Amino acid sequence: MPYQYKRxxxxxxxxxxxxxACDTFREKFVVWTLLDTGLRLSELxxxxxxxxxxxxxxxxxxxxxGPYGKKTKDDHS
Numbered sequence: 001m002p003y004q005y006k007r008x009x010x011x012x013x014x015x016x017x018x019x020x021a022c023d024t025f026r027e028k029f030v031v032w033t034l035l036d037t038g039l040r041l042s043e044l045x046x047x048x049x050x051x052x053x054x055x056x057x058x059x060x061x062x063x064x065x066g067p068y069g070k071k072t073k074d075d076h077s
Contacts, residue, residue: 010035
């Protein structure tokens with residue numbers, strides 16, 4: 001059986017270093033969205049305004065297997 005790389009989640013220090021490296025709010029928004037939802041980069045790049053359900057705090061994602069919703073887990077305001 002071939003070796004399969006096991007990905008570990010980022011620890012708090014790594015998350016802080018990543019977000020502190022951001023220069024703009026937009027960059028931080030992208031980083032937090034990726035970290036909180038587990039989206040693939042291609043899924044984030046394909047997002048449109050219509051995919052955001054602000055009242056429900058939900059994103060509608062069209063990825064592998066069709067559309068599904070993901071909620072953010074934290075409030076980073």
